[in-house]
Amino acid sequence: MTPAARLAAAIDLLDVILSAARDNGPPADRLVNDYFRARRYAGSKDRRAIQDQVFDTLRHAVSLSERLAAVGLAATGRTLALCALDDAETADAEGSGNAALFAGPHATHAPDAAEAAALAAARALPADRLSATARLECPAWLADHLDLDAAAPVLAALVGRAPLDLRVNTLKAEPEAVRAALAEQGVTAVPVAGTATALRVDPPVSLHQSPLMRDGAVEVQDANAQRACALAAAAPGETVIDLCAGAGGKTLALAAAMANEGRLWAVDIAPQRLKTLARRAAIAGVTVAETVALPATGKPRLRWLGAHAETADLVLADVPCSGTGTWRRSPELRLRLDAEWLDELRQRQARLLDEAAALVKPGGRLVYATCSILAGENDAQIAAFLDRRPDFALADPAGGPHAWTPDADGGDGFFAALLVRCPADA
Structure with missing residues (x-):
């Protein structure tokens, strides 16, 4: 052309x-x-x-x-x-x-x-x-939801291009072996500090035709999303529920951490996304995951949630959010989001967090996650939840929830909080 x-x-x-x-x-x-x-x-x-x-x-x-x-x-x-x-x-x-x-x-x-x-x-x-917001490529109305001075380094980083991060699928390969195989293909990949499975391809290149991708040894997944999965610490033999599984990136990471042992439910409202998940799982060698398509509301959802109440060792709720942490990858979200939609998202997040909590057995764990940089979707949700559910507590009160940002960590803006439900005899 x-x-x-x-x-x-x-x-x-x-x-x-x-x-x-x-x-x-x-x-x-x-x-x-x-x-x-x-x-x-x-x-x-x-x-x-x-x-x-x-x-x-x-x-x-x-x-x-x-x-x-x-x-x-x-x-x-x-x-x-x-x-x-x-x-x-x-x-x-x-x-x-x-x-x-x-x-x-x-x-x-x-x-x-x-x-x-x-x-x-x-x-x-x-x-x-x-305007101050325009200089930071931030919609003007979001100034009411951000401390612009504090958020300026994050917003500046979100104007650049995102890196290409891979997750090594430990069901099929080890990071050093993948690095060596990529080097043979002329591709440089370096470990991302503070992660066990993340490699950053630098400079980014297309890997769609790489045997590593075709065979399921690696998946494209942002390093900070991998940190959220690692925070969940899924273990072999556990019962785990991925409540907002989507196309399954985190489901596959959980399955690898579980070494394909235990029970893993991948739940989503979109059957088509779950079909994609099933295809990806087959390539990745994941055998432990079971997909469940549930409507967003109604009796079928309530029945399934009721049948699985207090059964999970771990629930991951990577909830629908504004996606402000992914503006490098999805820059049109700056133009799509508005105050009404954000308010609807917050209400949905609170409802999903309550649903997730009901699935956790006493002594079990709950990870709430977003790819947002907005406190209203993150810390404020956790604070309100802990007021509603005093039988839950932050697993690490001193460390608190985790907020990873592109300026500090290179990956997408990502938030995750690890919560523990008090044992029944506490």
């Missing part, structure tokens, strides 16, 4: 993603995959270049939108993409810019003089003219 065709494709994708963000449609990564599935002619380098441009633009969409608004332009796929370029690349049709970006049958049209002037003015707007 020509540079012009790549730019036009990026603009098309941005429009689709912006529309989905407004209408609560599919996530950006799925839309990108669907877009290229329908355009097989795009080579791997073209796909990567277009995806990088789209996601880099989305990571800066808050500040770009404020710049555009300041000069009277609406934030569209076209204006965001062009504002993210430099003046020389987007000079008007009569100017001396990079004509190749606007030439050819698949190109977007060159800016006219007025549009080019407005874009140049938007880019030239001094950073100190932007």
Whole structure:
């Protein structure tokens, strides 16, 4: 594809993603995959270049939108993409810019003089003219839910690109053997400090065709998500429930920690995600996991929860959340989240936490986790829960819940709290 065709494709994708963000449609990564599935002619380098441009633009969409608004332009796929370029690349049709970006049958049209002037003015707007939230690529309304000064290093880190982390599947391989196998493929992977199974691929490369991926020896999983699983300390022979299993990344990590011994329930409201989990489990050599599709509410859910009340040694509740800790990977979430949705998420989180607690046997453990950096979804939920359930306590009151952040730990923003239910005779 020509540079012009790549730019036009990026603009098309941005429009689709912006529309989905407004209408609560599919996530950006799925839309990108669907877009290229329908355009097989795009080579791997073209796909990567277009995806990088789209996601880099989305990571800066808050500040770009404020710049555009300041000069009277609406934030569209076209204006965001062009504002993210430099003046020389987007000079008007009569100017001396990079004509190749606007030439050819698949190109977007060159800016006219007025549009080019407005874009140049938007880019030239001094950073100190932007709002404090825009400078941090944070939606303005979230200022009521964050200490911006304290969160500034985290928010700054969330504007960059995420690393590629792998989880070594100890049912099939050991970390050093995986590192050696990757080195033979010309791939450098280094252990992530403070984890037993995480390797960081640096520089990131596609491993979809690697025998290690095909054979289930490794899975892509953020290092901080792996830390949350390790905090759960699942052990062979235990009864474990992954209450919000999704497509099963943490279920597979729990199964490996259990050495395929015991009983592991993977529960989710989406049957399709559980089908994906089952396929992944087969590749990973996981035999202990049993999937359970439960509706979000209603009698079937209540019956299953009642039948398994106080049976689990460990329950992991990695609850639906704002995803603010994953803004590097899912930058469109900045545009999708609003105050009403956040309030609904908090209510759902509290309900799931109560459901999870009812499944824990006396003396058992409960891990509450989110990929959020917002206190209202994290520490505040734990504090309110402990008020409701005095028979639970933090396993390590001195250490408290754990909050891992991209500026400090490199991985996604992730929160996890390990709670223990008091023994029956306590």
